[in-house]
Amino acid sequence: MFFVGYTRAAKLSTNHGRTCSSFRVNSPQFSRSELADAFAKFEATVDAAAQSHDWDAWVQHYTPDVVYIEHAAGTMHGRDEVREWIGRTMGSFPGSHMVAFPSLWSVIDEPTGRVIMQLDNPMRDPGDGTVIGETNISIITYAGDGLWRQQEDIYNPLRFVQATLKWCRKAAELGTLDEDGARFLEQYGGAQ
Template structure:
């Protein structure tokens, strides 16, 4: 397949980042993928099409409402984009630095504002250390759900990849009737486990 115009790929990527990573409308974000798109997370498995991608993202992000995603850098190579993100939680301890772990993503553009695939790469050990540090801080400084949804530090990196001042996070799972977060890999009854 021939490469799409770089300006189209970048404009579509900006929409992808703002819809999902910044405004956390995971259903609208999943609908930016083609019907046969594959989303591969090396820990959780492979998910196909917008419906499975929505269930995966809302389920896992709903279990971790304190986590938001900050774009650090991205590289466009034809129809492919590689980007680094920081999975971040605002520290429950007042004035303390955010708690983070990195991830890398590879996405493939399909045209018409849609994506054909995403591959997420992160290290389980770093995620476990992140979770332990956050849990220790939360135990010492308990928070309400509203406080966990704070998104205070978008970093100094990609200037356009952040919400407008005063934005209040309202992830798509927050108002979904009957929503049940996914707390462990054993709870997945969809997608394909890859390990």
């Protein structure tokens, strides 16, 4: 399956004089400053949504026909599918216990109109100040006018399960494990 903005090429193609992959990226040119400004707004929107738990503004910073690739959940097409997925994900454990999604580093790839970043996904304090979370790589593709047309989240789901189990065990040890965490621990962690 091919996604918006990609065309299959028979052999390695180049993008502005450099080899990028077996797919040619059809991207209008955006200035580095426009990409940086749009990414700063993206980060502020993510932060506000993480604090308020209102993910609609986050969904609105994508184009109406966004393609969102989430390796464990599949590929979503359009804002409505993304809105349904993020509401379900962040409204249930362990997403409901993640408190922020700051980028640890980012790279602006001006020729392709992309920003590649490593995002942290820390869970709330289990009661003693311990910070437990896991990271992922996200690639967002800019569409112009402050909107993003594609996002792909790349991560190892097993590492997220391990981090969540570590959080559950710490919360259980501290007497702060809630029912959702206890169910997760029972289902995925067994007795340890």
